[in-house]
Amino acid sequence: MVDICIIGSGAGGSPIAYELANAGFSVVVLEKGENYTENDFNKDEIGVTRRDMFTPPLNEQKHIINEYKEDGTFERYDGEESSWNFWNGSLVGGSSNLMSGYFHRLKPNDFKLKSVYGKIKGANVVDWPISYEELEPYYDKVEKVVGVSGKIVQHKHLEPRSSADFFYPQLQTNGVTKWFDGACKELGYVPIPTPRAILSQNALGRNGCYYSNFCGSYGCASGAKGSGRAALLQKCDAKIITDAFVYKLESTNKKVTRAYYYTKYGIRHSVQAKIFVLAAQAIESSRLLLNSKNRYFPNGLANSSGEVGKNLIFSAGGSGSGRFVFEKLTLQQQKELMEVGVFFNRSLQDWYEYSEEDKKYKGGTVDFLFEHQNIISRVMREVYDEEGNLLWGAALKEKLHKRLMTSRVLTFEVFNDWLPTDKCFVSVDETVKDKYGVPVGVINLYGHPHDLxxxxxxxxxSVKVLQKLGCEEIDYSISAAPPPNLVAGGCRFGNDAKKSVLDKNCKAHDLENLYVADASFMPTGGSVPYTWTIYANSFRIADVIKKQLPKCHFLYNTQAGKPCL
Structure with a gap:
């Protein structure tokens, strides 16, 4: 029996493995995917954009998706048939290997959404059982241990900080950021250097960024990106078992006793531990609990409240873009525009909170960035002429050359709260099973109109900034389509065991030794990407478990007639 068994090795699991293993406890991490190192990562655009390099093939593992319609019905999609994919990174370190690393903290009011902004009809908005002040030391720890590069700029929604500035200086930026800063100043906006979980210099035993700009969806070959693998798991002695798909947790009425898993060849194994931590990603964590029902928990493990899988949330918002007109720029501006590699890295939080008609609203964050370096995706957008006709030969070649060599697109991404509702949740489908014979997860989707x-x-x-910059072909899209890489909820934490799955320390109300450490715990998501908060909360949970484990050691070893460790 080991001290702690962690299911999942991403941003939720890796801090606990790092902290507990380095504190001398025995830690086993069960990871469904494979282990990669920096030497295994490259810029294989075919593998990343056209293949499932880091995710399970949909003909072996998939989800069923039910999309809510205005008439009150759901339209059902089979993940394999529709190619609707909610996997976002099955490998050691999880999807933190593939993130772009945009790291913003939640604000104090994100922890008390209901108290500050009031009820919203049709939404299950609640306050968190912890405050920003309780999580702040762990945000600070992530900055230093995982590595976050940035520069603090004072603005009206800046959250309180225990460190005056980031420990690692901001990453190098493209010259166009000067134009952006000037345009924002004229508009009365405050541009913020976007914090990134990417080292701007050699530190922490890792190399600094070498500015390939292939971040999102790609593993980092330099080790600069702060993935759970590079920043934490490679720096501890936790035992990592790969190709281990955990399909069931066994329990008594008080404790989880064993985790069962299949290898990729279908061979069954199990692990016994004193404490179990579930960090398999929000959808999969709910699925595992629902599939682990037994005589003590007939509706799913840790589900006496009936809340497992409920109140699933994503990140609401959308995106927009505008194209710079090369011919209207000076030679110096043209040179700055076409400078490759270095980042754009600008954000706006001027409307993280705003008022309309004397009512206060929770707003959000807008990140500005150049379009991804992927040549394939950039080219595929240019194969039609202005009338929508497919281009061929010399005409296609001329357009591609102009677009790629004398043009650049500035994009923005909007992040605002996806409100939790009764209509967005995870369940399981007893008739559809994966390659292991395990019922697949059902993702029931609904976006609240308030989010839109x-x-x-x-x-x-945001469009006003693009207009001020002189961009053309400006467009944006806000929709209720969920981003699969920004998912949370399903095991919300709270003080009332009848209305939540976890207590304030992310331990299951129903069980003495089960914690959930991925984004499942979040009752609301805030208006930023989730990863920094997942990391911070996981470090917080690690401190709680450290205090709990010596007690477990004492009870286990004295009952077994062994000396206390």
Whole structure:
């Protein structure tokens, strides 16, 4: 029996493995995917954009998706048939290997959404059982241990910090950021250097960024990106078992006793531990608990409240873009525009909170960035002429050359709250099973109309920046389509065991030794990407478990007639 068994090795699991293993406890991490090192990562665009290099093939593992319609019905999609994919990174370190690393903290009011902004009809908005002040030391720890590069700029929504500035200086930026800063100043906006979980210099035993700009969806060959693998798991002695798909947790009425897993060849194994930590990603964590029902928990493990899988959330918002007109720029501006590699890295939080008609609203964050370096995706957008006709030969070649060599697109991404509702949740399908014979997860989707209204407000403000910069072909889209890489909820934490799955320390109300450390715990998501908060909360849970484990050691070893460790 080991001290702690962690299911999943991403941003939720890796801090606990790092902290507990380095504190001398025996730690086993069960990871469904494979282990990669920096030497295994490259810029294989075919593998990343056209293949499932880091995710399970949909003909072996998939989800069923039910999309809510305005008439009150759901339209059902089979993940394999529709190619609708909610996997976002099955490998050691999880999807933190593939993130772009945009790291913003939640704000104090994100922890008390209901108290500050009030009820919203049709939404299950609640306050968190912890405050920003309780999580702040762990945000600070992530900055230093995982490595976050940035520069603090004072603005009206800046959250309180225990460190005056980031420990690692901001990453190098493209010259166009000067134009952006000037345009924002004229508009009365405050541009913020976007914090990134990417080292700007050699530190922490890792190399600094070498500015390939292939970040999102790609593993980092330099080790600069702060993935759970590079920053934490490679720096501890936790035992990592790969190709281990955990399909069931066994329990008594008080404790989880064993985790069962299949290898990729279908061979069954199990692990016994004193404490179990579930960090398999929000959808999969709910699925595992629902599939682990037994005589003590007939509706799913840790589900006496009936809340497992409920209140699933994503990140609401959308995106927009505008194209710089090369011919209208000076030679110096043309040179700055076409400088490759270095980042754009600018954000706006001027409307993280805003008022309309004397009512206060929770707004969000807008990140500005150049379009991805992927040649394939950039080219595929240019194969039609202005009338929508497919281009061939010399005409296609001429357009591609102009677009790629004398043109650049500035994009923005809007992040605002996806409100939790009764209509967005995880369940399991007893008739559809994966290659292991395990019922697949069902993702029931619904976006609250309020989310769209806030996203629209933020997008229109952002478009003004593109207009001020002189961009053309400006466009944006705000929709209720969920981003699969930004998912949370399903095991919300709270003080009332009848209305939540976890207590304030992310331990299951129903079980003495089960914690959930991925984004499942979040009752609301805030208006930023989730990863920094997942990391911070996981470090917080690690401190709780450290205090709990010596007690477990004492009870286990004295009962077994062994000396206390």
């Amino acid at each position: 209204a806030v996203g629209e407000y933020l997008a229109k403000k």
